[in-house]
Amino acid sequence: MREHFELRAVDAGGRIGELTVPRAETTVETPALLPVINPNLDTISPRRLADEFGAEILITNSYIIHSTDDVRERAVAEGLHELLDFPGAIMTDSGSFQLSEYGEISVTTEEILEFQHRIGSDIGTPVDIPTPPDVTRERAEAELETTQERLELAETVDTGDMLVTAPVQGSTYPDLREAAARHADGTTLDVFPVGAVVPLMNEYRYDDMVDVVAAAKRGLGADAPVHLFGAGHPMMFALGVAMGCDLFDSAAYALYARDDRYLTVRGTRHLEDLEYLPCSCPVCTAFSPEELRELPDDRREEELAAHNLHVTFEELRRIKQAIRAGTLLELVEQRARAHPTMLDGYRTLLDHAAQLEESDPVSKGSFFYTSHESARRPEVLRHHKRLERLSVPGSLLLTEGQPARGDEFDESWRVEPPFGPFPRALSKSYPLTAEVPERTDRAALAAAADGVARLVETNPDADVTLGHRGWPASVLERVPDGVTLVDLDEA
Amino acid sequence: MREHFELRAVDAGGRIGELTVPRAETTVETPALLPVINPNLDTISPRRLADEFGAEILITNSYIIHSTDDVRERAVAEGLHELLDFPGAIMTDSGSFQLSEYGEISVTTEEILEFQHRIGSDIGTPVDIPTPPDVTRERAEAELETTQERLELAETVDTGDMLVTAPVQGSTYPDLREAAARHADGTTLDVFPVGAVVPLMNEYRYDDMVDVVAAAKRGLGADAPVHLFGAGHPMMFALGVAMGCDLFDSAAYALYARDDRYLTVRGTRHLEDLEYLPCSCPVCTAFSPEELRELPDDRREEELAAHNLHVTFEELRRIKQAIRAGTLLELVEQRARAHPTMLDGYRTLLDHAAQLEESDPVSKGSFFYTSHESARRPEVLRHHKRLERLSVPGSLLLTEGQPARGDEFDESWRVEPPFGPFPRALSKSYPLTAEVPERTDRAALAAAADGVARLVETNPDADVTLGHRGWPASVLERVPDGVTLVDLDEA
Numbered sequence: 001m002r003e004h005f006e007l008r009a010v011d012a013g014g015r016i017g018e019l020t021v022p023r024a025e026t027t028v029e030t031p032a033l034l035p036v037i038n039p040n041l042d043t044i045s046p047r048r049l050a051d052e053f054g055a056e057i058l059i060t061n062s063y064i065i066h067s068t069d070d071v072r073e074r075a076v077a078e079g080l081h082e083l084l085d086f087p088g089a090i091m092t093d094s095g096s097f098q099l100s101e102y103g104e105i106s107v108t109t110e111e112i113l114e115f116q117h118r119i120g121s122d123i124g125t126p127v128d129i130p131t132p133p134d135v136t137r138e139r140a141e142a143e144l145e146t147t148q149e150r151l152e153l154a155e156t157v158d159t160g161d162m163l164v165t166a167p168v169q170g171s172t173y174p175d176l177r178e179a180a181a182r183h184a185d186g187t188t189l190d191v192f193p194v195g196a197v198v199p200l201m202n203e204y205r206y207d208d209m210v211d212v213v214a215a216a217k218r219g220l221g222a223d224a225p226v227h228l229f230g231a232g233h234p235m236m237f238a239l240g241v242a243m244g245c246d247l248f249d250s251a252a253y254a255l256y257a258r259d260d261r262y263l264t265v266r267g268t269r270h271l272e273d274l275e276y277l278p279c280s281c282p283v284c285t286a287f288s289p290e291e292l293r294e295l296p297d298d299r300r301e302e303e304l305a306a307h308n309l310h311v312t313f314e315e316l317r318r319i320k321q322a323i324r325a326g327t328l329l330e331l332v333e334q335r336a337r338a339h340p341t342m343l344d345g346y347r348t349l350l351d352h353a354a355q356l357e358e359s360d361p362v363s364k365g366s367f368f369y370t371s372h373e374s375a376r377r378p379e380v381l382r383h384h385k386r387l388e389r390l391s392v393p394g395s396l397l398l399t400e401g402q403p404a405r406g407d408e409f410d411e412s413w414r415v416e417p418p419f420g421p422f423p424r425a426l427s428k429s430y431p432l433t434a435e436v437p438e439r440t441d442r443a444a445l446a447a448a449a450d451g452v453a454r455l456v457e458t459n460p461d462a463d464v465t466l467g468h469r470g471w472p473a474s475v476l477e478r479v480p481d482g483v484t485l486v487d488l489d490e491a
Numbered sequence: 492m493r494e495h496f497e498l499r500a501v502d503a504g505g506r507i508g509e510l511t512v513p514r515a516e517t518t519v520e521t522p523a524l525l526p527v528i529n530p531n532l533d534t535i536s537p538r539r540l541a542d543e544f545g546a547e548i549l550i551t552n553s554y555i556i557h558s559t560d561d562v563r564e565r566a567v568a569e570g571l572h573e574l575l576d577f578p579g580a581i582m583t584d585s586g587s588f589q590l591s592e593y594g595e596i597s598v599t600t601e602e603i604l605e606f607q608h609r610i611g612s613d614i615g616t617p618v619d620i621p622t623p624p625d626v627t628r629e630r631a632e633a634e635l636e637t638t639q640e641r642l643e644l645a646e647t648v649d650t651g652d653m654l655v656t657a658p659v660q661g662s663t664y665p666d667l668r669e670a671a672a673r674h675a676d677g678t679t680l681d682v683f684p685v686g687a688v689v690p691l692m693n694e695y696r697y698d699d700m701v702d703v704v705a706a707a708k709r710g711l712g713a714d715a716p717v718h719l720f721g722a723g724h725p726m727m728f729a730l731g732v733a734m735g736c737d738l739f740d741s742a743a744y745a746l747y748a749r750d751d752r753y754l755t756v757r758g759t760r761h762l763e764d765l766e767y768l769p770c771s772c773p774v775c776t777a778f779s780p781e782e783l784r785e786l787p788d789d790r791r792e793e794e795l796a797a798h799n800l801h802v803t804f805e806e807l808r809r810i811k812q813a814i815r816a817g818t819l820l821e822l823v824e825q826r827a828r829a830h831p832t833m834l835d836g837y838r839t840l841l842d843h844a845a846q847l848e849e850s851d852p853v854s855k856g857s858f859f860y861t862s863h864e865s866a867r868r869p870e871v872l873r874h875h876k877r878l879e880r881l882s883v884p885g886s887l888l889l890t891e892g893q894p895a896r897g898d899e900f901d902e903s904w905r906v907e908p909p910f911g912p913f914p915r916a917l918s919k920s921y922p923l924t925a926e927v928p929e930r931t932d933r934a935a936l937a938a939a940a941d942g943v944a945r946l947v948e949t950n951p952d953a954d955v956t957l958g959h960r961g962w963p964a965s966v967l968e969r970v971p972d973g974v975t976l977v978d979l980d981e982a
């Protein structure tokens with residue numbers, strides 16, 4: 001059991017956690033956003049990140065510091081916290097990204113971990129191999145072997161109470177990602193970045209990203225803090241958190257600002273294209289788009305970076321509030337409509353509903369059915385599993401209508417799309433108290449039919465009648481043959 | 492042609508307009524939000540509404556002013572603008588709402604219009620009869636007749652250059668709403684509130700609200716500014732605008748604040764239940780939920796009202812930006828996931844896709860397919876209509892795959908869900924440049940099949956082959972019998 005990470009609240013795969021960072025003598029509440037600070041130039045000072053935006057942790061690149069003489073000397077002499085003037089926790093990256101971009105770097109895992117420790121990093125990183133998506137299996141396996149050797153080496157380096165990350169690689173091979181995660185989880189290392197997902201995000205391959213992260217999560221214990229490395233767009237935080245990611249880092253807030261790009265949870269906009277500012281942060285209430293455009297370059301970059309950070313931290317607060325209220329998947333439902341590729345990501349997340357169901361709380365405040373996709377949520381899956389454990393009488397009416405009068409049936413149960421059948425006594429228990437639209441859809445009916453099928457398959461001897469309200473033939477096909485069908489709309 | 496209302500941009504049924512208010516010597520950009528000011532108490536002063544929130548127009552109740560001796564005297568002596576200290580346009584309500592609540596009021600249409608004119612109102616309102624939903628047809632008709640007499644009377648009252656509203660009633664009878672709108676549109680009156688929808692909104696009957704508004708819109712010209720009377724929750728502004736509403740009023744911002752209720756575009760939250768503030772407005776960046784809870788009552792009310800106004804105006808800016816970018820329906824898609832009843836509202840809006848299609852621009856920036864509902868958007872409908880006008884050769888291959896080689900077919904066209912078939916030459920024209928998810932859904936396939944059906948039905952002599960990628964039987968049923976089917980996934 002990892003003692004430095006404790007879960008406070010859980011919803012689907014998402015969680016609110018507390019990451020204890022001993023070297024910084026602080027705790028960080030997760031999900032957390034780590035602004036990326038370039039030690040050579042900062043758009044928003046680390047002090048301002050802490051004071052104005054509430055940043056509890058940031059990330060900077062120890063390889064850049066190591067490679068820049070004057071910065072290195074100052075970092076060694078003053079320490080990172082003083083150099084950057086930041087009161088929270090500081091994570092350092094190792095140069096692996098530079099390795100993936102330029103093919104080689106000039107430090108080893110031992111050197112860079114020792115250097116990170118020496119300059120006062122609170123969370124250090126070994127030099128792993130960030131294998132890109134879609135490479136051959138041979139390459140993915142070979143590079144993963146190297147990464148795993150580096151992690152084992154990292155375990156042996158004396159880094160005091162600095163936490164050390166154990167990146168999870170494996171390219172787009174789910175079984176390799178899962179094995180990599182299991183290996184990393186077995187080390188004494190502390191924080192688990194899912195590595196090399198940036199190329200997937202750059203190509204909007206949120207479906208593949210979800211599969212990669214889900215695989216990594218299967219190999220990690222619930223007590224492993226997971227970092228979705230390089231994910232800085234607020235549009236996809238809710239999806240990332242629902243998968244079980246705890247840490248995100250953003251260089252985007254500053255890089256995008258440099259190009260006059262304005263972040264929103266619905267996607268990126270170019271300042272040039274904005275006639276109105278769809279935000280009420282301190283920047284967007286002080287300026288019109290025209291006024292922003294007319295600012296001098298560096299001032300405009302600073303204001304846009306501040307806006308970008310505001311929406312980023314705002315979305316994290318919204319996500320944490322949603323986890324507390326048990327409505328995280330409702331938020332993901334909304335974010336899935338920001339772009340067709342985000343919808344692909346959400347549809348893929350629901351392929352992993354059984355995995356999410358393992359951590360999802362037994363009872364929450366509300367289940368809102370808000371799209372066809374809602375029919376595949378873990379709560380529906382759990383109800384279907386529960387159907388296998390319910391005891392069933394000899395003859396049973398399952399009905400969307402009134403219970404049977406007389407003694408034709410031993411019992412009559414309710415049927416509610418998307419859940420399907422349940423004994424009337426459960427009507428007031430979660431999730432059967434769901435709010436559903438009046439205008440139901442085929443996905444909800446199909447899920448209800450699957451519930452009927454599950455019940456009948458577990459109880460092959462029961463004599464079952466289904467009273468439905470005009471379900472179409474393609475839905476009724478999902479109900480086993482032995483069930484007597486009554487269309488209540490025609491009765 | 493009404494000269495005081497000009498459209499600047501249109502998307503689906505939504506529009507950006509300019510309402511000229513001659514008496515205020517100003518123009519108001521729509522969609523606009525009119526904060527409701529109670530002349531006896533204001534949480535946020537009208538001056539602050541203008542300066543801090545950019546409110547160009549507000550609404551207050553002339554009946555309350557008329558019934559309160561000291562306020563009446565001051566209003567008559569100073570005029571409304573001075574009394575309220577507001578530099579923009581001021582609309583006044585007549586007391587109809589009080590009539591619906593208390594059964595009677597003590598003024599006539601002539602009296603109240605003359606009074607509104609006397610105190611300097613810029614937009615006045617006659618005393619109509621706000622018939623509630625679900626009354627008998629006889630009552631709805633009788634009350635509508637009275638309302639129509641009042642509107643005709645209002646035309647005769649000398650109110651100088653004050654604009655006058657013509658409320659559209661008719662309860663939940665679409666044909667009465669449409670007839671009422673047509674009558675109102677035929678008067679010389681200026682602004683068109685859709686009345687008595689508050690009871691529908693209070694019961695989350697967004698489906699019925701959409702039907703009522705769609706009916707009213709059918710009776711009104713495109714140049715009629717439409718006020719969705721009593722709609723103040725930012726969650727449903729996008730839906731309201733997409734239907735073609737231009738003016739909204741909000742008492743909610745202040746009333747909710749009084750009860751510690753916090754507005755969001757995803758619904759209302761109680762301050763007590765918030766552990767994080769999902770917003771970055773000046774209030775929410777200055778306070779934590781705990782700090783807000785600890786404020787003295789009147790200060791807390793003021794801060795919550797300010798937050799509520801910020802999210803309200805923010806959503807209006809977002810909507811206006813979406814109209815400019817041609818992405819209003821994408822925004823409605825997202826808001827539809829805030830609550831199952833909002834989804835009902837959106838599904839009902841799509842019942843009126845043909846009506847929206849009439850105003851929707853021929854070309855926009857992008858079509859994002861982001862849910863099963865997207866398959867029913869007006870752009871898809873328009874493409875299906877266009878299929879009837881395309882000339883078709885004797886033998887035609889419609890295919891999701893590669894064009895036919897050799898001379899087996901005269902032409903081969905592409906098939907893209909949700910649009911269906913089109914000649915390859917149209918591939919780069921709107922909306923066929925749509926972004927769609929890789930994981931397509933049954934609704935998109937069904938819409939594509941309907942497109943095939945439309946083409947075949949218009950060209951019964953053509954010899955048509957459809958090459959599809961594994962469409963299920965229930966989708967293929969929609970394709971007419973004469974079409975030769977080839978499953979490309981099995982070929």
Ligand SMILES: [Mg+2]
Nearest residue numbers: 205207208929
């Ligand atoms: Mg893909």
Ligand SMILES: [Mg+2]
Nearest residue numbers: 438696698699
């Ligand atoms: Mg209803």
Ligand SMILES: [Zn+2]
Nearest residue numbers: 279281284307
């Ligand atoms: Zn902003």
Ligand SMILES: [Zn+2]
Nearest residue numbers: 770772775798
């Ligand atoms: Zn706020």
